[in-house]
Amino acid sequence: xxxxxxxxxxxxxxxxxxxxxxxxxxxxxxxxxxxxxxxxxxxxxxxxxxxxxxxxxxxxxxxxxxxxxxxxxxxxxxxxxxxxxxxxxxxxxxxxxxxxxxxxxxxxxxxxxxxxxxxxxxxxxxxxxxxxxxxxxxxxxxxxxxxxxxxxxxxxxxxxxxxxxxxxxxxxxxxxxxxxxxxxxxxxxxxxxxxxxxxxxxxxxxxxxxxxxxxxxxxxxxxxxxxxxxxxxxxxxxxxxxxxxxxxxxxxxxxxxxxxxxxxxxxxxxxxxxxxxxx
Amino acid sequence: xxxxxxxxxxxxxxxxxxxxxxxxxxxxxxxxxxxxxxxxxxxxxxxxxxxxxxxxxxxxxxxxxxxxxxxxxxxxxxxxxxxxxxxxxxxxxxxxxxxxxxxxxxxxxxxxxxxxxxxxxxxxxxxxxxxxxxxxxxxxxxxxxxxxxxxxxxxxxxxxxxxxxxxxxxxxxxxxxxxxxxxxxxxxxxxxxxxxxxxxxxxxxxxxxxxxxxxxxxxxxxxxxxxxxxxxxxxxxxxxxxxxxxxxxxxxxxxxxxxxxxxxxxxxxxxxxxxxxxxxxxxxxxxxxxxxxxxxxxxxxxxxxxxxxxxxxxxxxxxxxxxx
Numbered sequence: 322x323x324x325x326x327x328x329x330x331x332x333x334x335x336x337x338x339x340x341x342x343x344x345x346x347x348x349x350x351x352x353x354x355x356x357x358x359x360x361x362x363x364x365x366x367x368x369x370x371x372x373x374x375x376x377x378x379x380x381x382x383x384x385x386x387x388x389x390x391x392x393x394x395x396x397x398x399x400x401x402x403x404x405x406x407x408x409x410x411x412x413x414x415x416x417x418x419x420x421x422x423x424x425x426x427x428x429x430x431x432x433x434x435x436x437x438x439x440x441x442x443x444x445x446x447x448x449x450x451x452x453x454x455x456x457x458x459x460x461x462x463x464x465x466x467x468x469x470x471x472x473x474x475x476x477x478x479x480x481x482x483x484x485x486x487x488x489x490x491x492x493x494x495x496x497x498x499x500x501x502x503x504x505x506x507x508x509x510x511x512x513x514x515x516x517x518x519x520x521x522x523x524x525x526x527x528x529x530x531x532x533x534x535x536x537x538x539x540x541x542x543x544x545x546x547x548x549x550x551x552x553x554x555x556x557x558x559x560x561x562x563x564x565x566x567x568x569x570x571x572x573x574x575x576x577x578x579x580x581x582x583x584x585x586x587x588x589x590x591x592x593x594x595x596x597x598x599x600x
Numbered sequence: 601x602x603x604x605x606x607x608x609x610x611x612x613x614x615x616x617x618x619x620x621x622x623x624x625x626x627x628x629x630x631x632x633x634x635x636x637x638x639x640x641x642x643x644x645x646x647x648x649x650x651x652x653x654x655x656x657x658x659x660x661x662x663x664x665x666x667x668x669x670x671x672x673x674x675x676x677x678x679x680x681x682x683x684x685x686x687x688x689x690x691x692x693x694x695x696x697x698x699x700x701x702x703x704x705x706x707x708x709x710x711x712x713x714x715x716x717x718x719x720x721x722x723x724x725x726x727x728x729x730x731x732x733x734x735x736x737x738x739x740x741x742x743x744x745x746x747x748x749x750x751x752x753x754x755x756x757x758x759x760x761x762x763x764x765x766x767x768x769x770x771x772x773x774x775x776x777x778x779x780x781x782x783x784x785x786x787x788x789x790x791x792x793x794x795x796x797x798x799x800x801x802x803x804x805x806x807x808x809x810x811x812x813x814x815x816x817x818x819x820x821x822x823x824x825x826x827x828x829x830x831x832x833x834x835x836x837x838x839x840x841x842x843x844x845x846x847x848x849x850x851x852x853x854x855x856x857x858x859x860x861x862x863x864x865x866x867x868x869x870x871x872x873x874x875x876x877x878x879x880x881x882x883x884x885x886x887x888x889x890x891x892x893x894x895x896x897x898x899x900x901x902x903x904x905x906x907x908x909x910x911x912x913x914x915x916x917x918x919x920x921x922x923x924x
Contacts, residue, residue: 333730334730340725341736341739343792344739346758346764347751348742348743350757350758350764351750351754351757363763365767366767366771367767409650409653410650412649412650413646413649413650413651416642416643416646417647420639420642420643422639422640423640425643431654431658432650434654437905437909438658438662438902438905439853439856439905442665442902443661443662443898444881444882444885445881445891445894445898446664446665449664450661450664466657468653469650469656469657470657471654474654474658477650502639527744527745531748533748533749533860533863534882537863537886548747549747549748549750549860552747552749552753553753553864562757564757567753568757571749574750575746575751578745579745582741583742586738589741590737590738590804593804594804594808
């Protein structure tokens with residue numbers, strides 16, 4: 322005899338299992354299809370696992386485009402943006418939370434303005450500015466704008482909220498010990514801010530990793546491309562996508578981040594929830 | 601604590617003390633470089649990179665954009681001439697614009713409603729204290745970390761006429777439509793793809809909010825004989841309403857910035873049925889090279905984002921439960 326409590330549990334598990342399909346199936350389909358020969362990709366009935374396992378598409382990914390170079394571009398740009406954002410937003414966030422200097426409120430309004438302005442809005446003048454200084458078809462716009470422009474305002478805001486919530490006592494004790502502001506920030510505030518820094522770092526990295534409009538506006542030569550831009554370039558002579566190759570490239574882009582996520586999912590999700598609540 | 605540092609600390613404390621209290625000996629001239637001033641200076645140094653970045657990459661472009669929008673500027677033809685409100689007149693009479701705004705509105709409304717309700721449903725399911733919910737939480741969140749373009753490419757593959765979704769439907773003897781080639785199904789598809797990609801973010805924020813609702817309230821309600829539904833709408837919803845406000849502001853703002861998914865899935869089509877404002881701006885400025893007109897479209901986008909954020913913020917009093 323099944324009681325009502327476990328009947329409810331079974332119903333909930335069934336509902337969640339069904340809801341999982343749209344979240345899991347695309348990734349599954351992407352990876353398995355990339356190992357199917359072209360003839361099998363659109364076969365009916367569809368095959369959940371490749372009937373014939375081929376890895377040709379993966380070789381072609383690297384032949385058709387400088388894919389390794391593009392992978393490196395995306396990685397180093399995202400790493401540079403993340404490192405810079407962590408440094409500058411934690412410095413600014415700390416100052417706004419702790420140091421009372423004239424004009425702080427006015428300057429913080431500027432941060433809030435950046436928070437509300439989508440970076441897409443300023444893409445036309447940004448393009449012209451970078452054209453004027455000869456930085457088109459370089460990675461500078463993709464590094465500098467996310468690191469210091471509108472997208473970084475949210476990170477500064479999160480860091481300020483976090484530092485405002487820390488108790489004053491530790492810092493007061495350190496000041497009596499004669500530590501300067503920078504030493505307090507570096508040795509006391511930053512180590513306490515690890516959860517906020519982790520969340521800010523993860524989301525800055527993903528933001529840069531996902532950028533698409535900016536690269537297609539700023540970059541024009543394939544060896545400068547980032548991954549999202551490169552993925553859409555695997556097309557045949559008629560502009561139609563070469564599906565198995567596109568899916569192989571997409572898998573190569575998605576799988577490493579997914580693996581890191583599954584290993585560190587606790588930090589990912591709880592870090593986000595934590596900062597989200599504070600912010 | 602080293603004696604040296606201790607002495608320095610004492611000196612600083614003494615200096616700060618002197619600075620705060622009127623000096624008893626008028627002949628002692630304090631230097632201009634007081635500890636307070638030094639502290640202000642440190643503050644400015646700390647915020648310098650961020651503020652300089654915001655001035656160069658936000659304020660200056662905004663000012664330039666306002667100026668560009670008053671000029672006729674075709675990059676290909678190399679023409680740049682002052683036209684006053686000419687671009688705004690073009691904006692008002694552009695036959696394509698009502699369709700673009702309608703598509704943006706459909707996308708945003710559909711996305712926000714579907715995203716927030718699915719996020720809340722998933723969060724409530726995960727909050728039932730069942731074994732193994734961490735696995736489900738990981739699965740629901742996983743698309744967030746998949747590269748946006750990779751995600752859109754897979755869905756385009758799945759949504760084709762002979763793609764995976766129609767193949768599954770055919771096995772159930774259902775003839776699926778060509779999802780991305782019909783106006784209604786294209787818009788629905790774009791919304792669903794985007795919701796599945798990002799709903800995990802809001803789900804996690806809702807889950808954290810649900811876990812902060814005090815259990816005593818539910819116990820008290822049970823004692824009073826309130827049903828599960830009453831508990832949900834009378835206790836849960838009011839207590840998580842600040843999170844609903846936060847997530848709705850983030851989601852509305854994000855929905856107006858959608859670009860990559862549209863570019864990969866539909867290229868704004870069929871016709872202009874999925875041409876949202878940012879995609880139209882991109883087409884006008886970077887495909888047709890009308891920079892001046894693109895700038896005035898950007899001003900319009902800015903106005904819409906500002907108005908919606910202000911609206912949500914000022915309406916919060918009406919429906920957000922405030923603890924204080």
